[in-house]
Amino acid sequence: MLIDFNAMMRPVCFSRDSSGEKHDVPGICLADRIGRLMTLSAEESSALAQLEDRGRLLRRGSALLRLNDRAGEMFLLRRGTAMSYVLLRDGSRQILRFHFPGDILGWSALAFRHSLETVVATSDAEVAPFDRTALIGLMTQNPRLGAAISALAQLERQVMSDRLATLGRTDARGRVAALLIEMRDRMSACGMANGDEFQLGLTQEEMGDAVGLTAVHVNRMLRLLEEEQLIARAGSRVTVLNHGALAQMANYVDRNDGVDLEWLAPAR
């Protein structure tokens, strides 16, 4: 996709935070996310909760962070989905990562003066903003959490490594397959999938920008996978019919069962 740089200048639109609102999907907090990886003490949970004292609602398409924003602000994604991308000089876009509830947004600017990526919500979403100094403070106060959060960042990095291998060494069909499996697995992990069926909240153009293909070719590959009975599509919902075959052609490896934080000191 080619980007119109003028469009980047329009103001960021945030929905107003209406704290009394009710939601059908409960938000996920950072303690939930980390708690899935290791046992947390009560103090640790409450320390994590302090990062999330504020909340903010976003509409689909609104930006949380933009290229060259002053670095410092970070977010915990509590509900909904988001993505990070960069714009290249020639105007093309590369989507780097998709974010799901429990993910920390804004990591990438940790060591820089300005943000190097743009992060936008790909659905209506709820985030908890905090400052990076608060995060570092937390990690300082509570080193075991610090290690856990570092490990969390490492998991994110692994997703990127895998995508790198996909882009470098897999053909178009395999890349689309890889994207579908990744999305299913990650949605499944946070309760957003219904078995093998899920709502892939992406346009084909976005899919292409994630895996390095044109939207036209993504379309062809989707219909090919459908024709081969590996997936089924109904509107914007996708069902994975043959996980094994998809994983094979995508060179996909599920990383979740290899995760291990047990070696960190046990909770006191």
Added chain:
Amino acid sequence: MLIDFNAMMRPVCFSRDSSGEKHDVPGICLADRIGRLMTLSAEESSALAQLEDRGRLLRRGSALLRLNDRAGEMFLLRRGTAMSYVLLRDGSRQILRFHFPGDILGWSALAFRHSLETVVATSDAEVAPFDRTALIGLMTQNPRLGAAISALAQLERQVMSDRLATLGRTDARGRVAALLIEMRDRMSACGMANGDEFQLGLTQEEMGDAVGLTAVHVNRMLRLLEEEQLIARAGSRVTVLNHGALAQMANYVDRNDGVDLEWLAPAR
């Protein structure tokens, strides 16, 4: 490149550690590396030095970490170069990262039971091995260093993000150009380049495995760049003649001047 899985079974060859040996190039320690980013107190420097009490020499081609090794061992690369790669199911290889003196190797296994990558020395090298628990211990004892090390990991991640964008959205010529500039800049940063001239210690096959091309096509792109007077080659040494044009076609952005760790609390 297609990998022969049998060949993976041959034993790892480590050179013997001869601690009395002399080297023309001085090793770089972690304190040097971090010290370039922020001011370190004497205590911090000595804490970092403790990670490196042991040293080990490696010959070109020997493996430091291999896929599925039990996770835990990490290394500081003090002298020489290395690379990390993954092997896909179909036997193809994707090189994920190149390592230079001052880099920490083995980050990727931080959150996993087993290593997900293979790390190999691409030249004779010297490393300091340590255990990940020692690293976490250090970060716990010395939170400011912990933040710095996290930031360092973030810098590495940025290199991968950039490569991802290169693979997804740049043509073959641009990818080769990107690789050359990246190598020059990183070598330059650790004193391994002579101005715009440097020894690219990679075969064309390795270059291809890094940027998702065949060795044959890498060759053609190199000669094209040479013909266009953007680079010059003499044996295995490369000279960048037109940095601007290369950066343009590679969509390259130098990240170094954006690095900022000043926001971390100052040294006590």
Added chain:
DNA sequence: CGCTCACTTGATCAGATTCAAAACAAGTGG
């Protein structure tokens, strides 16, 4: 000297892009 490994070059082929146009869906305002 003969081996191996990396590099080089040409010819052919397949996969992905590009360009163009049409079908479709959802939303807007009259």
Added chain:
DNA sequence: CCACTTGTTTTGAATCTGATCAAGTGAGCG
């Protein structure tokens, strides 16, 4: 409720980039 707009998906045809296959060159080494 319909006409209109906008954005997404679908399909076809032509083109081009990079892969594949094959063969030859050259340097270093036992």
